[in-house]
Amino acid sequence: MDISNNPMWRDRELPVWRQIEADLEVDIQTGVFGAGERLPSEHELTAKYGVNRHTVRQALASLAQKGIVKAHQGKGVFVADEPFEYRLDRNAKWSEVEKRFDGGSGGRLLDSYEQPASQAIARALQLEVGTPLIVTETLRTVGPGIATYGYHMFEKQRFEGIAAAFQETASFTRALATFGVDAFFRASTWIDCRMPRPREAAALAVSISLPVMIMTYVDTDGAGTPILYGHGVFPKRMMRIRIDT
Amino acid sequence: MDISNNPMWRDRELPVWRQIEADLEVDIQTGVFGAGERLPSEHELTAKYGVNRHTVRQALASLAQKGIVKAHQGKGVFVADEPFEYRLDRNAKWSEVEKRFDGGSGGRLLDSYEQPASQAIARALQLEVGTPLIVTETLRTVGPGIATYGYHMFEKQRFEGIAAAFQETASFTRALATFGVDAFFRASTWIDCRMPRPREAAALAVSISLPVMIMTYVDTDGAGTPILYGHGVFPKRMMRIRIDT
Numbered sequence: 001m002d003i004s005n006n007p008m009w010r011d012r013e014l015p016v017w018r019q020i021e022a023d024l025e026v027d028i029q030t031g032v033f034g035a036g037e038r039l040p041s042e043h044e045l046t047a048k049y050g051v052n053r054h055t056v057r058q059a060l061a062s063l064a065q066k067g068i069v070k071a072h073q074g075k076g077v078f079v080a081d082e083p084f085e086y087r088l089d090r091n092a093k094w095s096e097v098e099k100r101f102d103g104g105s106g107g108r109l110l111d112s113y114e115q116p117a118s119q120a121i122a123r124a125l126q127l128e129v130g131t132p133l134i135v136t137e138t139l140r141t142v143g144p145g146i147a148t149y150g151y152h153m154f155e156k157q158r159f160e161g162i163a164a165a166f167q168e169t170a171s172f173t174r175a176l177a178t179f180g181v182d183a184f185f186r187a188s189t190w191i192d193c194r195m196p197r198p199r200e201a202a203a204l205a206v207s208i209s210l211p212v213m214i215m216t217y218v219d220t221d222g223a224g225t226p227i228l229y230g231h232g233v234f235p236k237r238m239m240r241i242r243i244d245t
Numbered sequence: 246m247d248i249s250n251n252p253m254w255r256d257r258e259l260p261v262w263r264q265i266e267a268d269l270e271v272d273i274q275t276g277v278f279g280a281g282e283r284l285p286s287e288h289e290l291t292a293k294y295g296v297n298r299h300t301v302r303q304a305l306a307s308l309a310q311k312g313i314v315k316a317h318q319g320k321g322v323f324v325a326d327e328p329f330e331y332r333l334d335r336n337a338k339w340s341e342v343e344k345r346f347d348g349g350s351g352g353r354l355l356d357s358y359e360q361p362a363s364q365a366i367a368r369a370l371q372l373e374v375g376t377p378l379i380v381t382e383t384l385r386t387v388g389p390g391i392a393t394y395g396y397h398m399f400e401k402q403r404f405e406g407i408a409a410a411f412q413e414t415a416s417f418t419r420a421l422a423t424f425g426v427d428a429f430f431r432a433s434t435w436i437d438c439r440m441p442r443p444r445e446a447a448a449l450a451v452s453i454s455l456p457v458m459i460m461t462y463v464d465t466d467g468a469g470t471p472i473l474y475g476h477g478v479f480p481k482r483m484m485r486i487r488i489d490t
């Protein structure tokens with residue numbers, strides 16, 4: 001399809017190079033250009049979009065900065081390898097991600113505080129509205145550039161001391177084990193995206209002007225009782241969420 | 246937590262009102278302020294963030310423009326109702342969304358063209374690389390503001406004429422039935438987010454500077470043979486993707 005002829009193509013709000021960048025990103029996501037494949041040359045893109053070399057270069061530089069393509073001197077610009085897949089199933093948890101990397105766990109407690117349960121969280125955790133919760137903010141990292149900034153909410157009465165247990169064990173799987181929770185399971189997940197908070201962008205070392213993926217979820221213990229309300233921030237491009245049904 | 250004391254709070258890249266906006270959005274997503282609840286007053290927010298009224302108003306106006314909050318004259322600013330939930334399971338398809346709305350279907354064919362299967366799509370559809378595909382671009386709408394911009398890829402040999410069948414029936418479920426596919430199922434889904442293409446933003450009537458959710462997926466027929474590679478664009482805030490595991 002010749003996009004330059006499409007009446008929806010040109011938009012006044014956005015610089016042309018941004019539009020070319022968005023267009024190439026969609027072509028990569030829809031498989032027009034697959035992982036590891038070479039993009040058309042600067043010369044070909046210049047002709048396709050009817051713009052000058054400088055504009056095409058700006059679009060490619062921005063894609064490279066986001067990790068979507070890689071330039072190889074003298075060989076051209078290549079689509080990056082497929083990102084890490086985060087499998088969303090009943091066993092979804094960060095310790096499963098850790099198992100797939102040699103680096104082991106790097107869980108760090110950034111903050112913890114108390115908060116009364118709002119209506120939505122009370123419903124999810126099967127508690128009364130206003131029940132005291134412990135909230136932790138953590139950064140968990142494995143291997144190169146795979147990280148999540150997490151908010152975890154626990155009923156204070158059952159899990160008093162969970163923040164200290166996380167700090168000691170660097171993992172919620174191990175911290176929960178100290179409370180007698182030997183296994184826990186993902187029950188429901190809601191997926192969304194938004195712009196990052198400054199402290200999230202700083203901790204994850206990502207740009208504050210690129211969107212992040214959000215998983216909000218409820219985990220239950222082996223008996224099916226909800227124990228944890230989570231809100232995880234995942235930098236785009238570091239991983240893709242995969243669901244098999 | 247007093248965010249104004251947090252060293253990660255202030256960022257030089259972003260205007261302060263944008264940071265307050267992001268912060269309130271996270272508070273809404275994490276349930277500090279639940280669906281339908283009243284936000285703190287302008288006065289309270291001014292004190293919390295240590296900024297002037299004008300800055301708080303800019304943040305609230307931008308949240309309102311995105312549909313995240315609603316101002317009720319004289320009563321304050323309220324969190325919007327929970328967005329529509331798109332259930333991601335084996336039966337996930339747009340005709341399931343249509344069933345939940347009275348408005349019926351409004352499927353419109355915007356474009357169709359041929360494309361050879363790239364490596365990723367060939368693998369997903371169990372075809373040889375380079376096999377001719379038919380690609381459709383469609384806009385499907387139900388009720389107020391629930392819409393998706395979709396790219397669908399079919400093997401040309403098996404589904405020649407699918408674009409015309411969609412145009413006639415306004416639905417892929419019905420179009421596939423004309424090819425003898427009476428039932429199809431979601432096999433795998435990858436979730437991502439990105440900025441919209443200009444023609445996607447125009448068709449969906451959303452801002453070109455707000456991120457959209459993306460579902461890339463493979464559907465199979467009743468015999469388990471992959472028949473369809475899809476890439477659906479969903480405006481943020483219109484719906485949340487929910488997965489029960």
